[in-house]
Amino acid sequence: MGEEDARRAVAAAPAPALAAAAANPGAGLSGDRPRRAFGDLAGRRPVLAFLLRRVGAGLGTLLVVSLLLYVAVQVLPGDVAQIVLGRTATPERVAALRASLHLNQPLPARYLAWLTGMLTGHLGDSTAALAQGNTVPVWQAIHGPLGNSLVLAGITMVIFIPVCVVLGTLAALRAGRAADHVISLSALSVSALPEFLVGTLLIVVFFTELNLLSPIASISPGQTPFSDPAHLVLPVLTLLGISTAFGTRLLRASVAESLREDFVAMARLNGLSESRVIWRYALRNALGPSIQVIAQMIQYLVGGIIITESVFNYPGIGTALVQAVLVRDPQEVSVIAAILAAFYIGINILADLAVVLVVPRLRTRL
Amino acid sequence: MSGQRIRLPKLMRMPAGAVGVTLLVAVLALAFAGPLLAPDAITATVGPPGQTPAAGMPFGTDFLGRDVLSRLLNGGLSVVVFGTAATALAYLGGVTIGLVAGYSKSVIDPILMRTVDVLLSVPALLILLVLVSGLGPHIWVLVAGVALVQLPGVARVVRTATLEVSTRAYVEAAVTRGEKLPSLLGREVLPNIVPVVLADLGIRFGVSVVLIASMNYLGLGLAPPAADWGLMISENRDYISLNPWSVLGPAIMLALLTISVNLAADAYARSLGRSLAAGRRRRAAAAVAAMPEPAGTSTGAQT
Numbered sequence: 001m002g003e004e005d006a007r008r009a010v011a012a013a014p015a016p017a018l019a020a021a022a023a024n025p026g027a028g029l030s031g032d033r034p035r036r037a038f039g040d041l042a043g044r045r046p047v048l049a050f051l052l053r054r055v056g057a058g059l060g061t062l063l064v065v066s067l068l069l070y071v072a073v074q075v076l077p078g079d080v081a082q083i084v085l086g087r088t089a090t091p092e093r094v095a096a097l098r099a100s101l102h103l104n105q106p107l108p109a110r111y112l113a114w115l116t117g118m119l120t121g122h123l124g125d126s127t128a129a130l131a132q133g134n135t136v137p138v139w140q141a142i143h144g145p146l147g148n149s150l151v152l153a154g155i156t157m158v159i160f161i162p163v164c165v166v167l168g169t170l171a172a173l174r175a176g177r178a179a180d181h182v183i184s185l186s187a188l189s190v191s192a193l194p195e196f197l198v199g200t201l202l203i204v205v206f207f208t209e210l211n212l213l214s215p216i217a218s219i220s221p222g223q224t225p226f227s228d229p230a231h232l233v234l235p236v237l238t239l240l241g242i243s244t245a246f247g248t249r250l251l252r253a254s255v256a257e258s259l260r261e262d263f264v265a266m267a268r269l270n271g272l273s274e275s276r277v278i279w280r281y282a283l284r285n286a287l288g289p290s291i292q293v294i295a296q297m298i299q300y301l302v303g304g305i306i307i308t309e310s311v312f313n314y315p316g317i318g319t320a321l322v323q324a325v326l327v328r329d330p331q332e333v334s335v336i337a338a339i340l341a342a343f344y345i346g347i348n349i350l351a352d353l354a355v356v357l358v359v360p361r362l363r364t365r366l
Numbered sequence: 367m368s369g370q371r372i373r374l375p376k377l378m379r380m381p382a383g384a385v386g387v388t389l390l391v392a393v394l395a396l397a398f399a400g401p402l403l404a405p406d407a408i409t410a411t412v413g414p415p416g417q418t419p420a421a422g423m424p425f426g427t428d429f430l431g432r433d434v435l436s437r438l439l440n441g442g443l444s445v446v447v448f449g450t451a452a453t454a455l456a457y458l459g460g461v462t463i464g465l466v467a468g469y470s471k472s473v474i475d476p477i478l479m480r481t482v483d484v485l486l487s488v489p490a491l492l493i494l495l496v497l498v499s500g501l502g503p504h505i506w507v508l509v510a511g512v513a514l515v516q517l518p519g520v521a522r523v524v525r526t527a528t529l530e531v532s533t534r535a536y537v538e539a540a541v542t543r544g545e546k547l548p549s550l551l552g553r554e555v556l557p558n559i560v561p562v563v564l565a566d567l568g569i570r571f572g573v574s575v576v577l578i579a580s581m582n583y584l585g586l587g588l589a590p591p592a593a594d595w596g597l598m599i600s601e602n603r604d605y606i607s608l609n610p611w612s613v614l615g616p617a618i619m620l621a622l623l624t625i626s627v628n629l630a631a632d633a634y635a636r637s638l639g640r641s642l643a644a645g646r647r648r649r650a651a652a653a654v655a656a657m658p659e660p661a662g663t664s665t666g667a668q669t
Binding site: 061064065068069072073075076077185188189191192193194195196197200201203204207208209215299302303306307310311321322324325326328330333337340341344345348 | 382484487488489490491492495496497498499500501502572576579580583584585586596599600603606607610613614617620621624625627628629632
């Protein structure tokens with residue numbers, strides 16, 4: 001899974017401006033109209049114009065994604081009320097639930113109501129709870145898990161960035177030698193593994209064999225993930241293992257490419273010290289791709305966290321999503337999926353902007 | 367460009383390639399022959415639940431007292447078959463879309479590609495979960511979903527390759543002959559982009575296997591009592607302290623499969639990269655040799 005996401009991002013990495021255009025399905029119909037619409041602005045303020053175009057494209061994509069998501073989750077299953085209540089429900093109860101879910105309204109009206117709710121923060125009530133006669137607002141059910149997931153992802157990123165930069169640079173500098181082979185091959189092997197496999201193997205080592213850490217990272221009500229930091233070790237190690245494996249491979253490639261550039265050869269021919277060549281010339285120019293790598297890893301975490309949390313029963317947004325799918329709760333599934341998709345698309349936009357700001361050279365391509 | 371086949375001897379000369387191919391063949395052989403070799407039925411209770419390895423049961427029993435070895439031998443087939451089915455479907459859709467988009471030279475190209483790109487704007491696992499939420503947890507929903515998730519990548523590669531090939535003289539000759547579009551794409555363009563298209567077949571198969579196994583692990587794919595490596599790991603997870611082998615067995619098999627596929631695919635891509643580069647060098651050298659001035663030879667050798 002991580003593999004696929006990382007590979008997608010690689011495809012988009014080299015040319016942020018192109019990726020931006022490609023990410024907007026709406027713009028596809030009208031060719032290069034956004035460029036013309038901002039023609040005047042693009043001449044005077046290219047970065048601002050790029051920002052506006054990129055954000056517009058992102059919002060367009062998000063709109064299309066939200067429509068597809070709504071259709072898949074709320075319409076494809078058929079009669080949601082019947083499904084949630086089960087086959088044994090009386091027709092009266094089904095009719096009552098249908099009414100309270102507004103299933104009698106036409107589809108476009110239902111989608112618009114859902115979308116307006118999402119945009120104004122009215123996330124609706126959990127469908128599965130409604131079926132049992134309770135009213136549980138979705139926000140109440142997911143805001144705790146959302147925070148827990150951010151903690152997990154945040155800790156992973158803080159450790160990931162330095163480890164990855166060191167390993168990737170080391171492998172690129174030692175290209176073709178033993179250290180490179182060891183780092184590259186183990187990175188390739190680990191990145192081939194699904195998260196649940198890495199998590200399970202860690203459980204076997206740290207719980208079954210060493211009896212050091214608990215295989216379950218659940219958090220009691222009223223406590224925060226920091227109440228028992230030991231619980232976070234295995235989930236963080238799982239995410240870290242796979243994201244480091246990916247990040248190292250991607251960073252090795254961008255540093256190695258940078259080392260092959262003419263200006264590195266020129267710097268060496270001019271007699272600059274090797275450390276200066278590496279720090280000031282090679283690494284500096286690998287900065288743009290590195291930002292992309294980090295963005296890709298944050299995006300990877302959005303998907304990776306779903307499985308990892310489930311492996312350790314960590315009460316995050318991923319576990320909540322899987323539970324909602326298992327108990328068939330269309331409202332909760334659509335809300336969580338929309339939040340994750342928006343986050344994923346947002347990271348993409350931020351990364352493109354950051355690269356353009358950090359690497360002035362790319363602005364000529366805007 | 368014609369007939370860039372997988373050169374097995376060349377692949378085997380790279381250490382990573384040799385290890386990858388050997389392991390892959392072994393795991394695939396076990397997955398296919400396993401059901402014939404299994405001593406017990408996958409649903410037969412042969413001992414107490416969570417029995418550690420003993421005589422006659424080299425891997426012990428699982429959480430329901432079923433023979434882990436027998437389930438292990440049976441559990442690879444579904445992994446390989448559904449992974450292959452999803453990958454094949456992804457290629458079927460992706461190649462068709464990529465060929466049409468790359469060759470169209472009209473508004474069809476951006477429409478097709480932007481539509482396909484929407485699938486790239488959300489995590490793969492999220493798409494699968496949303497589909498299962500809408501259509502129910504069936505293995506064929508997963509296979510179709512994984513194909514859908516992988517399709518954009520294939521379409522992109524095929525489109526780029528088609529754009530390049532469709533400007534070649536033999537394609538223009540076929541257009542002049544008045545060949546119809548299907549035969550033009552199928553007989554002139556497709557055969558010439560095969561090596562590029564197949565370069566990441568292995569990696570895509572690996573991704574399909576990982577995605578399907580992950581959904582099986584979440585309990586959103588195959589239903590018990592099916593024997594499947596992904597499902598076995600999740601079933602026995604809570605009983606891991608009784609008999610670790612009930613989890614370790616399928617975990618190791620799945621790891622061997624995905625790692626060997628990636629090692630082999632990586633080595634293949636590199637050997638292909640080298641031979642394509644060698645081909646470019648040869649072509650460049652030939653072009654230089656055909657030039658009247660001998661002075662160009664040295665530049666040809668450098669490129």
